[in-house]
Amino acid sequence: NSGAFQQVRFTLNSTLRPVEVAHLLEKSPPKERQILWNLIHPENEGKVLQYLADDIQADILSKMDADRLLAITETLDTDDVADVLQQLPERITRELLQIMDQQNRERIEEILAYPEDTAGGLMNTDTVTIRPDITVETCLRYIRRHNEIPEMTDSLFVVSRKKNSYIGTLPLTKLLVSDPEITIREIMNTDIKPIPADMPDDKVASLFEKHDLVSAPVINKSGKLLGRITIDDVVDVIREDADHSLMSMAGLDEDEDTFAPLLKTTRRRAVWLGINLLTALLASSVIGLFQDTIDKVVALAVLMPIVASMGGIAGSQTLTLMIRGQALGHVERSNARWLLNRELLVSLLNGIIWAGVVAAVSMVWFSSQTIGIVIGLAIVINLIVGALAGTLLPLVLKAWGIDPALAGSVLLTTITDVVGFFAFLGLATYFYG
Amino acid sequence: NSGAFQQVRFTLNSTLRPVEVAHLLEKSPPKERQILWNLIHPENEGKVLQYLADDIQADILSKMDADRLLAITETLDTDDVADVLQQLPERITRELLQIMDQQNRERIEEILAYPEDTAGGLMNTDTVTIRPDITVETCLRYIRRHNEIPEMTDSLFVVSRKKNSYIGTLPLTKLLVSDPEITIREIMNTDIKPIPADMPDDKVASLFEKHDLVSAPVINKSGKLLGRITIDDVVDVIREDADHSLMSMAGLDEDEDTFAPLLKTTRRRAVWLGINLLTALLASSVIGLFQDTIDKVVALAVLMPIVASMGGIAGSQTLTLMIRGQALGHVERSNARWLLNRELLVSLLNGIIWAGVVAAVSMVWFSSQTIGIVIGLAIVINLIVGALAGTLLPLVLKAWGIDPALAGSVLLTTITDVVGFFAFLGLATYFYG
Structure with a gap:
């Protein structure tokens, strides 16, 4: 039996992707779910957690102490930390923020300022930004200095030197076919309006559908670039909205855990x-x-x-x-x-x-x-x-x-x-x- | 009144995007819908048509003669032509295919060979392909020779020289940060399996969700690259699947036109x-x-x-x-x-x-x-x-x-x-x- 456990532990932590582990947890009754969760390595817990339905996430988080929670937040992207914090009672959120390092705290507080169902709550802060007055060649050289570019980056955002104000979007596909001598300002896209951080998430979803976007910039009231929203998070919004009508008409919640106790x-x-x-x-x-x-x-x-x-x-x-x-x-x-x-x-x-x-x-x-x-x-x-x-x-x-x-x-x-x-x-x- | 018509005509053809015009048509009762449709320039008809719900699309197409249909197919991408043809009676589809030029016909017949609700029916043929043995620098030069790269291209597909067999995927983000001297084979991604053309569309959707994909290669039985599926089409599948349960439980069809006569x-x-x-x-x-x-x-x-x-x-x-x-x-x-x-x-x-x-x-x-x-x-x-x-x-x-x-x-x-x-x-x- 211990051999079987080892096998499952290996599968959970080394074979399956976090999203697959989350799916496995979601389709397990409570007792099995608890056993499986306990077999997940601490460094994988955060990644799995972020893919779980809100209901289940809240349930698992409620059983953790502050140290464990802090350890988890350290393995996650800022927007995912914010999502996790939103599932916790406010007292614990405040406690956690206090023990975080300052840079992280400030970033997360910025996201937490926006409700979960707005553009600000959906956004991530991992943007790659450039200045408008550099040439394509300089831009390419600047990018090559990165070890890697965040996933789902289809565009760079052009911002002003002074206040980090959003100016335009440069699709990678355009960057790749443009004359090296030309400046970014001449080829950047200014058609698509940046998304205000307080826009409701269903509006964000229809913008993405309307313009076939993969990612889009999010700005605050004064036009400063705060972050970006990516299509994977928008797909979740679309699915939840569609599930909402079905479940509500039967008096159920769209976040309802199929295997709730x-x-x-x-x-x-x-x-x-x-x-x-x-x-x-x-x-x-x-x-x-x-x-x-x-x-x-x-x-x-x-x-x-x-x-x-x-x-x-x-x-x-x-x-x-x-x-x-x-x-x-x-x-x-x-x-x-x-x-x-x-x-x-x-x-x-x-x-x-x-x-x-x-x-x-x-x-x-x-x-x-x-x-x-x-x-x-x-x-x-x-x-x-x-x-x-x-x-x-x-x-x-x-x-x-x-x-x-x-x-x-x-x-x-x-x-x-x-x-x-x-x-x-x-x-x-x-x-x- | 004629002035008002001119105004609407201008809005429909110059101000709004095709997807917005489609949405406007979808939320108009039949008579207004017909009037609006007649104000759309012929060269925009195809673009608008592809965004309409199947029910409405079939309705509009059924009123057109073969010449008009042919003119429309000439303004569309291959996968969208296939979608349109699938709404038509088989007799008319065959007639249309006969009057198309050979290259188009062959491409479209390839897509039509797969049912609409499979990977083959979802795919587009606008892939950008490269060979595995060239260097990053050669690849970048090759790409710069394109005037533009198709929308939603986040990856290039690596194919064999002989049979166009799929070998791997090269994300643009990886191309941009890699050493110019290195070969494509060394940096390409072979983790994600290519999608067989006969995979059902809901399986395709869960693959996209599982791996956070923006686009994915589609292959035939012998491993030849046929085309690619992009996230915008997958989002439609997700929305339709979610709508399906809601509508079916009330005995309605998810394609049902809200303003059906x-x-x-x-x-x-x-x-x-x-x-x-x-x-x-x-x-x-x-x-x-x-x-x-x-x-x-x-x-x-x-x-x-x-x-x-x-x-x-x-x-x-x-x-x-x-x-x-x-x-x-x-x-x-x-x-x-x-x-x-x-x-x-x-x-x-x-x-x-x-x-x-x-x-x-x-x-x-x-x-x-x-x-x-x-x-x-x-x-x-x-x-x-x-x-x-x-x-x-x-x-x-x-x-x-x-x-x-x-x-x-x-x-x-x-x-x-x-x-x-x-x-x-x-x-x-x-x-x-």
């Missing part, structure tokens, strides 16, 4: 079940209003879930389309009316088609024309209400600063359940009353 | 509603079995949606977590049992908590202890079934080659509805019978 999971899920229980109780109380009618016509109890379910499904389709449209930046005030109209018409058409089918089935099943008419009308009403709610909820919630992906689905189901039961049983009471 | 949308949605109607009818038929019991105790009709809803919500959380876990590569046969156990325990614990609450509410509401016991037991049963279905469905569906994101949610709701109603009404029949 039992009690933590139970607690989180309990809240979501509780919220949805309120919804269900509201729907039940609507049904409660019509007990006399159901007592008279028991078929109503048999058919009523169909009305609620059809409205919920149609509404969810609209809601999902809207939430994705908002995430992609497609949905705006100017085209919301067009979408609302189309969704209403889609629901009207599909309402008529499927209301007809359900009405026919119900008439045959319960040998009653009235019940067919009642359920048909109720389905058309509920599908239209589903389209209304599915279109308007995301717009209203976003305007109120509430996340539509998180609150939208609960509210939508509440509306389609309540309206569905009310319309169906209300119409039945009218017809059978 | 009325009839197209109605037709697609009708199918999904129809499938869900079958589910609802099945649930209703279960209720139908217990009409006598409901007739005796009408409170059952009031409370029964709660049981189905709680099971559905709990099951959806498990299902979403599993589907995301599968997408991230976290869920495997080896850890599925751990997940199943945890999900069952979560449901048991939450079942006991919320069953207690619902039981108490029901007892007070209907002044009956029996109804409280019945609904409490039914909720615990349905939550456990929800956890079972939410965990096992994605595993089974995936093993059968069915997309869990698409089929999972319908099947899950069917199960939690049927079991919920059956358990609740069945227990009631037993207790009240």
Whole structure:
């Protein structure tokens, strides 16, 4: 068994890359994860840590003392240290910063000044900078003096001599094909605006997608170059944003650890079940209003879930389309009316088609024309209400600063359940009353 | 008005980048989209087209004749031409290939030989290649002879003189810091394996994420360099994969045009509603079995949606977590049992908590202890079934080659509805019978 451990230890520290070890930890249940973590050499811990999902990172960090934390931060790039510190309680962060050497502390405090979900929080400080007035030849000679250039460097940044102000970008591909005699100023790129450090990370991501960037300069308010953002960090933002809608619609967090321990999971899920229980109780109380009618016509109890379910499904389709449209930046005030109209018409058409089918089935099943008419009308009403709610909820919630992906689905189901039961049983009471 | 048109035409063709024009088209309803498209200069059409979502691209292409299509393909890179051709009916693709010049045709046929969702379908042919036996200095001189190097070139590919076989990769950053006298063979990178052209695109994406790549070489079966994949195309794959789960769970397609016209949308949605109607009818038929019991105790009709809803919500959380876990590569046969156990325990614990609450509410509401016991037991049963279905469905569906994101949610709701109603009404029949 000790031989097997040696084997695993060797694989973790010598065969696999840190990102692969992180993936292995992420797909391991808690006990195995702890065993694997303990087999990682201290000098590799930091590298592995930075690739772990936030949830798991925070969990591992919370078990370390300050000395161990400090040792880890010494193996990492500045931006990654900042990421790690952001997972820690503020008291411990301050303690750590105090025992760091001054240069490191200043750099990290600069990054920590910006929230994690801004350009400043994403950036790294490993830029290669040059002056605008040197020639291509001088620039090439200057670069050759480096032992190595940081990974993901596709461009050098041109800065002023005095205040380190950002002036332009010089792609390596341009440097390589330019006349050696020419100055950097003549060939540098000034098309792409530098990124202000307080820009939200989703805006950064769309800039990268729009301009097919590999790296981009980040500046502070006075135009000083602070660092750069690289595409690998942007890819993480894109993936997390996309996961956010999926997970939120089920009341889950996008950082959620697939293998979170039992009690933590139970607690989180309990809240979501509780919220949805309120919804269900509201729907039940609507049904409660019509007990006399159901007592008279028991078929109503048999058919009523169909009305609620059809409205919920149609509404969810609209809601999902809207939430994705908002995430992609497609949905705006100017085209919301067009979408609302189309969704209403889609629901009207599909309402008529499927209301007809359900009405026919119900008439045959319960040998009653009235019940067919009642359920048909109720389905058309509920599908239209589903389209209304599915279109308007995301717009209203976003305007109120509430996340539509998180609150939208609960509210939508509440509306389609309540309206569905009310319309169906209300119409039945009218017809059978 | 004509002045306004001139203004828009100028903005579309001179101010905005093609990717921004594409985004503008994507967020415009059909009529505005058509007007905007007509204002784009023919020489810009191709560039804009390649950034459009597949659905919209296919729609626009379907309205063009062969001459216009040929003109467009002449303004595009080979891989983008291949992408466009893949949106066209095969008859038209063949026609177009016949009127192209031979060199273009051969290149494009090479790409078209690979499905769109493989490395071959993603790749571009604009590689810069060098021989292993030249020196760094010769290499730099050779590169300076280019007028420009293709965008996103972070590496040169080293190939054999004879068969153009891939040998290694030379990052530009390494080229720039290396001794001019040294040969390429001594400094090239052979760590990263070249990508076989038939590798699925999601595998390509995880390779890029794992190794923080900007570009990577693609080879055929005999090791010949065919082209390269760049991170911008990989980002599209990542975004589409992430969108896929969200959209599929609502029965939508990830390529779905937010502003698809009325009839197209109605037709697609009708199918999904129809499938869900079958589910609802099945649930209703279960209720139908217990009409006598409901007739005796009408409170059952009031409370029964709660049981189905709680099971559905709990099951959806498990299902979403599993589907995301599968997408991230976290869920495997080896850890599925751990997940199943945890999900069952979560449901048991939450079942006991919320069953207690619902039981108490029901007892007070209907002044009956029996109804409280019945609904409490039914909720615990349905939550456990929800956890079972939410965990096992994605595993089974995936093993059968069915997309869990698409089929999972319908099947899950069917199960939690049927079991919920059956358990609740069945227990009631037993207790009240």
